[in-house]
Amino acid sequence: MDFEPSARTKDYLERLRRFMREHIEPAEARYRDEVHATCQAGDWKTWKVPAVMDELKARAKAEGLWNLFLPDEKLGAGLSTLEYAPLAEETGRSFIAPEVFNCSAPDTGNMEVLWKYGSEEQKERWLKPLLAGEIRSVFCMTEPDVASSDATNMQATAVVEGNEIVLNGSKWWSSGLGHPRAKVIIFMARTPNEQGGRHNQHSMVLVPMDTPGVTIRRMLPVYGEYDAPHGHGEVHFKDVRVPVSHFIAGPGQGFEIAQGRLGPGRIHHCMRCIGAAERALELMIDRGMARTAFGKPLLNLGGNRERVAEARVAIDQARLLTFFAAWKMDEVGALGAMTEISAIKVVAPNVLQQVVDDAIQIHGGAGVSQDTVLAGFFAQARILRIADGPDEVHKGVIARLELAKRGHSRS
The missing domain is CATH 1.10.540.10 (Acyl-CoA dehydrogenase/oxidase, N-terminal domain)
Incomplete structure (x- = not known):
């Protein structure tokens, strides 16, 4: 490689x-x-x-x-x-x-879904304007009433009635929901299939934002910030009806699509974390050398030089691990790179969180204000340790795959 x-x-x-x-x-x-x-x-x-x-x-x-x-x-x-x-x-x-x-995000993931799995009609109606930047999109997966770290807990439903799909359920932390140009939602829900396994019971459905029965209840703040004009919101679907042609790749294909969607997206998220960590480290060094206390630059006090060194090592390790995951995904696909993708999803946000925390400490009160990007970077790191699967789920995947190498079953 x-x-x-x-x-x-x-x-x-x-x-x-x-x-x-x-x-x-x-x-x-x-x-x-x-x-x-x-x-x-x-x-x-x-x-x-x-x-x-x-x-x-x-x-x-x-x-x-x-x-x-x-x-x-x-x-x-x-x-x-x-x-x-x-x-x-x-x-x-x-x-x-x-x-x-x-x-x-979430447009990149949604565009990749439509590019890879969408029909020609879906591409013309939604992918084309998304690629042109004329509209924005939303992805609805997480639900307020269940532990969404296990996607099989999903309660929202997408049931076929004649030539229509009837959607019901509540979603939250739906990124992009507040954007004035958001026009389409990808809604993931259960479509019961008696012949299918537990991973063939879900579907992804395209829902225009103005469809009757779609009700935005509120935007959700992250540490007091609403991330406007993008927004992360709670939205309810009550007897929402769309044509069966709005299934992406057909009913029951939701999990397969999700794996294809989340793999590249996790690489993107992790690399952006590394970029943010690099900027945080630069800000930490500049601030630490520009400010003095007790007759010395701040970086010469309290082990701060060691923190700079630790940050450099951690960022470079995270970058190399993410490059490896990207290379392996290109070579064998997302399923073949599950260990590496799960590993970077744990490592990159945690590295960013630690580097930003050290940078905030050097900045003092300015670090938790809106005068720098650090408070926003910290919120980004903390939410990414939950989004697209919490740390614990990814560690569980890694452990399961490691045990399987030694002949131990899932149990």
Whole structure:
């Protein structure tokens, strides 16, 4: 295996870094100010997309820095998972960069689902405008009334009645639900199948946001922040009816699709964590050398130099492990890389959380304010230790696969 970036990756990375330096970093404060001015706390109906975001997206699209995540040369950059990984890391240094390049969740995962499993009709209606950045999308999986770390607990239903699918259930932490341009939901639910096994009982269904019976109840804050104008919300489905053609790949295919969706997405999340950790470490060093206490720079006090060294080691280890997972997924697919994907999902957010925590400590009160990106990075790290499967589930997967190597069954 060779983790040296390909010529295509190097070209994109150089252009991406220049774009970030010249356009995104100078715009971050303006974006934050526009969000605070136009998005009123939890009242998502008033939320607006900051004008600076549209300006940046138009520029990125014009420069060919668009849909970099999609391994299809006609629709995206045509990069492999490993080739895209360094680009995801770079965008992770900024909260707004992934969206600027049309590479932000949940749209990336939803677009990959439609690209890989969608019908021609579904691609024309939903994938095409998503790729163009004209609309946003939502993914509804987690439920408020069950332990969603076990997806087989899911209570929401998608039942076929004639030529329609009838949907019922409650979902929450549905990312993107508050976005003014969110137009379609991918809804995962149970579709009982007496002949199928426990992993053939679920389906994914495309639901237009304005379908009767879809009711957004509220947006959910993370440590007091609503992540406007994106939002993570609670939404209820009451006798929602859509045509049977809105099944993705057919009834009972939900788990297969989920595995295909979550594998690349976890790589993207982890690489963005590494980019965020790199920026946090830079901020920690700059602050620690610029401020003095007791006659010395802060970094020369209390073991802070050791924390810098530990951060460098941890970030590099996490990056190499994520590169390995990306390489293996390209070689053998997500199912063949389950150990590695689960491992990075544990490692990367925990590394980010520790590095950011140390950086916050160096910054003192400024570290927990909105004056730096650190508080946001900490929230990102903490929520990712739950999202897409909690640490404990991924550790359980790793342990099960290790025991199987020694001939021990699931029990």
